[in-house]
Amino acid sequence: MTKYLLKRLFWMVPLLIGISLISFLVMHLAPGDITTTEAGFNPKASEESRQKLREMYNLDKPLLVQYGLWLERMGTLDFGRSFASHQRPVFWQETDSKGNVTPGLIQEALPITLLINVLSLGLIIIVALPLGIISALTQNRLPDRSITLFVFIGFAIPGFWLALLLMYWTGVVNDWLPISGLHSLGAENMSWWRQLLDSMEHLVLPVFISALSGLAGISLFVRNGMLEVLHQDFVTTARAKGLPEGQVIFRHALRNALLPLITLLGLAIPGLIGGSVIAESIFAIPGMGKLFYDAVLMRDFPVIMGILTIGSALTLLGNLLADLAYAWADPRVRRGVMQ
Amino acid sequence: MIVVRHPFLTPRLLLVGLLLLSACDRTPNDANLPDYSVTSAPEPGGTFISATIAEPSGLIPMIAGESAASAIASNIFNTLLKYDRNLELTGELAESWKISADQKTITFRLKPAMQWADGEPLTSADVLFTWKLVTDDKTRTPYGSDYKLVLKAEAPDPLTFRVTYPQPYAPAMDSWATLQVLPQHLLKDEDINTTAFARNPVGSSYYRLENWRHGESISLVRNPKSTQGPALIERLVSRSIPDTATQFLELLANNIDYMGLDPVQYARVFPSRPDLDQKIALYKELGNNYTYMGFNLKHKPFDDIRVRKAINYAVDKQELIDGVLLGLGEPVASPYKPGTRWANPELKPYPYDPQKARELLQAAGFEDHDNDGILDRNGKPFSFEILTNNGNKQRELSAVLIQRRLKEIGIDASIRKVEWASFIERFIKTGDFDVVVLGWSLALDPDQYSIWHSSQQAPGQFNFIGYNNPVADELLEQGRLELNPDRRMRIYHEFAKILLEDSPIVYLYTGYGLPAIHRRVKGIDNPAPPAGIGHNSHEWYIPEPLRRKEITP
Numbered sequence: 007m008t009k010y011l012l013k014r015l016f017w018m019v020p021l022l023i024g025i026s027l028i029s030f031l032v033m034h035l036a037p038g039d040i041t042t043t044e045a046g047f048n049p050k051a052s053e054e055s056r057q058k059l060r061e062m063y064n065l066d067k068p069l070l071v072q073y074g075l076w077l078e079r080m081g082t083l084d085f086g087r088s089f090a091s092h093q094r095p096v097f098w099q100e101t102d103s104k105g106n107v108t109p110g111l112i113q114e115a116l117p118i119t120l121l122i123n124v125l126s127l128g129l130i131i132i133v134a135l136p137l138g139i140i141s142a143l144t145q146n147r148l149p150d151r152s153i154t155l156f157v158f159i160g161f162a163i164p165g166f167w168l169a170l171l172l173m174y175w176t177g178v179v180n181d182w183l184p185i186s187g188l189h190s191l192g193a194e195n196m197s198w199w200r201q202l203l204d205s206m207e208h209l210v211l212p213v214f215i216s217a218l219s220g221l222a223g224i225s226l227f228v229r230n231g232m233l234e235v236l237h238q239d240f241v242t243t244a245r246a247k248g249l250p251e252g253q254v255i256f257r258h259a260l261r262n263a264l265l266p267l268i269t270l271l272g273l274a275i276p277g278l279i280g281g282s283v284i285a286e287s288i289f290a291i292p293g294m295g296k297l298f299y300d301a302v303l304m305r306d307f308p309v310i311m312g313i314l315t316i317g318s319a320l321t322l323l324g325n326l327l328a329d330l331a332y333a334w335a336d337p338r339v340r341r342g343v344m345q
Numbered sequence: 346m347i348v349v350r351h352p353f354l355t356p357r358l359l360l361v362g363l364l365l366l367s368a369c370d371r372t373p374n375d376a377n378l379p380d381y382s383v384t385s386a387p388e389p390g391g392t393f394i395s396a397t398i399a400e401p402s403g404l405i406p407m408i409a410g411e412s413a414a415s416a417i418a419s420n421i422f423n424t425l426l427k428y429d430r431n432l433e434l435t436g437e438l439a440e441s442w443k444i445s446a447d448q449k450t451i452t453f454r455l456k457p458a459m460q461w462a463d464g465e466p467l468t469s470a471d472v473l474f475t476w477k478l479v480t481d482d483k484t485r486t487p488y489g490s491d492y493k494l495v496l497k498a499e500a501p502d503p504l505t506f507r508v509t510y511p512q513p514y515a516p517a518m519d520s521w522a523t524l525q526v527l528p529q530h531l532l533k534d535e536d537i538n539t540t541a542f543a544r545n546p547v548g549s550s551y552y553r554l555e556n557w558r559h560g561e562s563i564s565l566v567r568n569p570k571s572t573q574g575p576a577l578i579e580r581l582v583s584r585s586i587p588d589t590a591t592q593f594l595e596l597l598a599n600n601i602d603y604m605g606l607d608p609v610q611y612a613r614v615f616p617s618r619p620d621l622d623q624k625i626a627l628y629k630e631l632g633n634n635y636t637y638m639g640f641n642l643k644h645k646p647f648d649d650i651r652v653r654k655a656i657n658y659a660v661d662k663q664e665l666i667d668g669v670l671l672g673l674g675e676p677v678a679s680p681y682k683p684g685t686r687w688a689n690p691e692l693k694p695y696p697y698d699p700q701k702a703r704e705l706l707q708a709a710g711f712e713d714h715d716n717d718g719i720l721d722r723n724g725k726p727f728s729f730e731i732l733t734n735n736g737n738k739q740r741e742l743s744a745v746l747i748q749r750r751l752k753e754i755g756i757d758a759s760i761r762k763v764e765w766a767s768f769i770e771r772f773i774k775t776g777d778f779d780v781v782v783l784g785w786s787l788a789l790d791p792d793q794y795s796i797w798h799s800s801q802q803a804p805g806q807f808n809f810i811g812y813n814n815p816v817a818d819e820l821l822e823q824g825r826l827e828l829n830p831d832r833r834m835r836i837y838h839e840f841a842k843i844l845l846e847d848s849p850i851v852y853l854y855t856g857y858g859l860p861a862i863h864r865r866v867k868g869i870d871n872p873a874p875p876a877g878i879g880h881n882s883h884e885w886y887i888p889e890p891l892r893r894k895e896i897t898p
Contacts (some may be wrong), residue, residue, distance in 0.1 A: 037766060194556065
């Protein structure tokens with residue numbers, strides 16, 4: 007088992023280097039760099055000063071040299087500083103000689119996006135599991151049909167449109183929820199539980215909107231998994247033994263039906279650090295989606311590479327975790343891994 | 346992987362529909378709102394909340410560079426000079442200034458006994474320090490070039506700052522109204538590019554930083570040691586809300602006091618909701634930039650002045666203003682703000698005259714020989730591509746309207762939209778374009794040497810259309826050497842006349858800035874003076890009964 011794990015971890019290194027090289031090259035295929043986007047069209051900014059900036063950022067060097075420099079820094083897990091004028095650390099905070107702390111860009115954006123995505127994934131599972139089970143048990147009857155219709159509407163409805171309607175209804179017409187942002191003004195003066203409540207209120211709409219579109223996938227997955235299992239011999243056996251229907255479904259059928267879900271959740275791990283630009287813009291949430299999108303538009307290479315590297319590392323880790331969880335849950339797979 | 350979805354559909358359009366539909370419902374929120382029309386004597390206190398699209402990257406403007414940074418930093422830092430309500434130069438940190446007889450030396454006399462927000466004295470040494478900083482090669486600023494022209498800068502005593510130029514340099518005055526003075530005692534041992542000061546600045550103007558929630562809001566509080574006297578409003582909060590539809594909802598819900606509207610919100614949504622007038626006031630101020638259609642003068646047939654003029658006559662500017670800006674714009678005939686001293690009042694834009702356009706094109710040799718509706722010359726049809734950057738709705742719409750007008754006189758124009766960085770790198774720097782629709786700012790200083798002088802055509806420089814007129818060159822050079830405002834004005838009036846006559850670009854329009862401000866805010870100049878609505882924001886106030894309930898510790 008340990009050997010298997012080490013082997014998998016070892017192979018991740020060349021894979022990561024390959025991914026980063028391709029990302030680096032593709033990123034540079036788009037014309038322009040930070041000196042084009044930042045003050046690139048301001049008559050007060052001269053071409054000489056832009057050239058100076060290009061040299062400072064090594065943007066005048068050949069592409070492979072630039073990649074080598076990046077790889078060298080990554081060797082010490084140094085994600086570098088953003089090219090954009092604030093020069094903030096890409097990943098984690100830095101402390102200067104006087105003790106002033108400069109927080110990293112990903113460090114600030116990641117927890118916010120992670121929180122929203124974990125909450126919405128939790129909400130999806132809590133809602134989609136029962137929906138899927140009910141669907142399977144009432145196959146092709148009214149409850150099944152209405153659940154399928156509902157989750158597909160949720161999947162198809164444009165999130166930003168629904169978001170604006172809900173913001174108008176809950177924030178402007180009625181004074182139920184805050185419209186945008188993560189904190190009320192002056193939240194720092196509230197007691198801790200008021201602050202917590204305040205943040206929760208701000209998160210209701212973003213989490214709801216992002217969960218709505220995810221319901222369809224998981225609930226249909228559970229429904230189909232259940233249907234498949236319900237027709238198998240061991241379920242018939244369980245029923246024949248005279249077990250109560252509840253036990254048949256929850257102890258025998260559901261457990262087996264949930265196995266494919268593990269793969270799905272493993273694949274969802276890297277998705278946890280990605281945010282939707284549209285949702286983040288509409289709700290004024292400073293998360294990962296906007297950070298990445300703005301970095302691409304600004305040609306802020308260290309930030310783009312930082313997010314892509316973390317994203318691909320998490321994808322590989324997610325795959326590994328899914329495989330391990332599978333082995334843990336399913337003795338048949340476990341034997342395969344051991345050999 | 347990372348999910349990045351691009352907004353193909355604009356939420357704003359949907360929002361407009363939504364608001365028009367709900368035109369008659371009144372928000373119960375408003376039922377017990379105070380009467381905002383009452384006025385009272387100016388009194389200090391209250392919180393003013395504005396919404397901005399982008400958060401500044403830092404608060405040292407010479408480094409940060411974006412407009413979001415300078416907007417907030419101008420409440421924290423001071424400049425030597427400033428523009429008054431009529432856009433004339435006046436002193437800010439400087440009490441007075443003197444220009445030597447040979448026009449090469451400018452001596453600034455600082456106001457006495459000024460202090461930084463932390464109580465340290467503010468002297469000419471700080472100004473000198475800031476100048477050294479902006480001209481230092483290690484400083485990552487794109488704005489150093491104006492200041493590098495200074496031959497000698499000195500601070501002979503704490504209240505005197507003197508700069509000497511190798512030859513008279515008129516834009517210098519504007520440059521000293523732009524450079525925000527930084528405190529030497531806090532920055533002398535810091536690396537200006539990465540210093541934590543950018544996120545925790547100490548300045549000298551009306552406000553100081555109170556709290557910065559990254560990505561969410563920046564709040565400033567009154568600086569009791571302000572060098573310009575006290576402001577009235579106690580706290581300025583700037584919330585960063587990237588989506589204007591969301592900003593609009595927050596404005597409707599009384600959560601913010603200020604946002605910049607677009608023409609649709611101004612001219613369609615507000616008139617349909619008369620109830621909003623009780624709590625939100627709309628203003629109009631002259632825009633800071635103009636939109637133009639520029640020709641590549643190195644490409645045929647745009648090297649022919651008759652062709653350029655023909656296209657200029659064929660474009661209906663009023664139609665663009667009505668169609669694109671819903672009437673909320675002005676035509677321009679010079680690259681200067683209409684109504685200021687630099688704009689030549691005698692110049693008028695080319696009128697819409699398709700007949701004249703056809704005659705000029707015929708004189709240039711264009712005729713429709715094969716009767717396909719498109720003019721041709723030497724067997725080649727007159728067709729070209731209008732290039733603009735995507736994401737700017739007004740430029741895209743303008744291009745569409747221009748395309749139709751050109752079709753009417755037999756010119757086949759196609760439109761291409763390109764992402765900004767690619768646009769600059771791939772088309773502008775290489776000169777690989779025929780016609781562009783773009784904008785330039787209506788800068789406060791009239792010097793536009795870098796845009797129009799024939800020497801400024803190298804890749805990456807700003808005369809990318811290739812304008813080359815020796816007389817205009819001569820005037821641009823003279824204008825830089827003349828510090829007397831009246832003589833300088835005559836030079837630029839003459840320059841603008843030649844520019845209009847040569848027609849290297851078609852001036853399309855300048856759009857109004859359209860601020861919407863909550864009626865709880867009083868003391869706003871209406872109609873807006875040339876400097877815009879915000880020129881006296883330190884005199885704005887919010888009467889006590891109209892303030893929001895605040896969360897205090």
